Amino acid sequence: MNLQVQGITKHYGENGSCKTVLQDINVEVLGGEFVSLLGPSGCGKTTLLTIIAGFQQPCSGTVLLNGCKVDKPGPDRGVVFQDYALFPWMTVGENILFPMQQQKIPQKLQDEKLHHYLEMARLKGSEHLYPSQISGGMKQRTAVVRALASEPELLLMDEPFGAVDYQMRHNLQEEFEALWQSNPKPVIMVTHDVDEAVYLSDRILVMSTNRGEIVHELLVDIDRPRNRRSNDYHACLNKLTDILKENHKSQS
Numbered sequence: 241m242n243l244q245v246q247g248i249t250k251h252y253g254e255n256g257s258c259k260t261v262l263q264d265i266n267v268e269v270l271g272g273e274f275v276s277l278l279g280p281s282g283c284g285k286t287t288l289l290t291i292i293a294g295f296q297q298p299c300s301g302t303v304l305l306n307g308c309k310v311d312k313p314g315p316d317r318g319v320v321f322q323d324y325a326l327f328p329w330m331t332v333g334e335n336i337l338f339p340m341q342q343q344k345i346p347q348k349l350q351d352e353k354l355h356h357y358l359e360m361a362r363l364k365g366s367e368h369l370y371p372s373q374i375s376g377g378m379k380q381r382t383a384v385v386r387a388l389a390s391e392p393e394l395l396l397m398d399e400p401f402g403a404v405d406y407q408m409r410h411n412l413q414e415e416f417e418a419l420w421q422s423n424p425k426p427v428i429m430v431t432h433d434v435d436e437a438v439y440l441s442d443r444i445l446v447m448s449t450n451r452g453e454i455v456h457e458l459l460v461d462i463d464r465p466r467n468r469r470s471n472d473y474h475a476c477l478n479k480l481t482d483i484l485k486e487n488h489k490s491q492s
């Protein structure tokens with residue numbers, strides 16, 4: 241997998257008011273890398289993710305996935321939203337089957353894949369329950385395997401752990417990491433949580449507070465699964481916090 245985001249610029253507004261949200265964004269993601277987009281609210285993280293997902297077009301620049309231009313959503317990109325966006329009228333199993341049905345995968349293969357994903361996400365036995373009948377963690381695991389079910393080249397996640405409390409968020413991050421390790425895919429995740437970015441990412445791209453640019457790139461070279469109490473982990477958290485403070489100071 242090779243994702244190239246080249247010179248992306250995005251402005252919003254019309255009738256004389258124009259706001260630049262993204263300014264000449266360049267990113268390359270290769271192989272099974274986990275990349276986070278980190279920055280304060282309103283800095284353009286979701287806009288960049290939705291352009292990569294193909295939900296909206298940039299004003300200039302190009303997104304290439306394996307050399308092909310991205311200009312609409314496609315099964316090569318699985319998306320997980322903050323509120324999971326499960327279909328409430330479908331059971332867990334039906335939600336996971338949905339992308340496979342869209343792709344018209346043969347029935348026998350659909351059944352095999354459903355079994356595989358239910359096992360992988362520890363949802364076996366819950367396939368007949370509706371989203372309203374399962375816990376936040378189960379919803380999140382359903383959303384992740386639904387996104388994986390179309391066998392995407394790239395997983396895009398927009399604050400996937402944002403809707404739950406602190407302890408639950410840690411649990412979900414740990415569960416997600418185990419799931420991800422069992423089926424490694426390149427991931428781009430939007431977050432404004434420093435700890436989440438350090439816990440999960442191979443590389444963190446820090447976006448500016450108000451210039452629509454990527455102003456810093458931090459590699460997180462710590463063995464997985466990461467120990468949140470280790471010295472390495474704390475050193476990385478401190479470094480990232482300093483970068484964010486500096487970023488904020490230089491733009492206020």
Ligand SMILES: Nc1ncnc2c1ncn2[C@@H]1O[C@H](COP(=O)(O)OP(=O)(O)OP(=O)(O)O)[C@@H](O)[C@H]1O
Nearest residue numbers: 252253261279280281282283284285286287288432
């Ligand atoms: N469709 C739109 N029309 C006009 N302005 C928009 C639109 N979508 C987003 N914006 C503006 O663009 C800016 C960036 O929004 P975006 O959602 O990408 O930020 P974000 O970094 O993901 O924020 P958050 O962390 O709060 O989700 C914000 O000022 C937002 O109000």
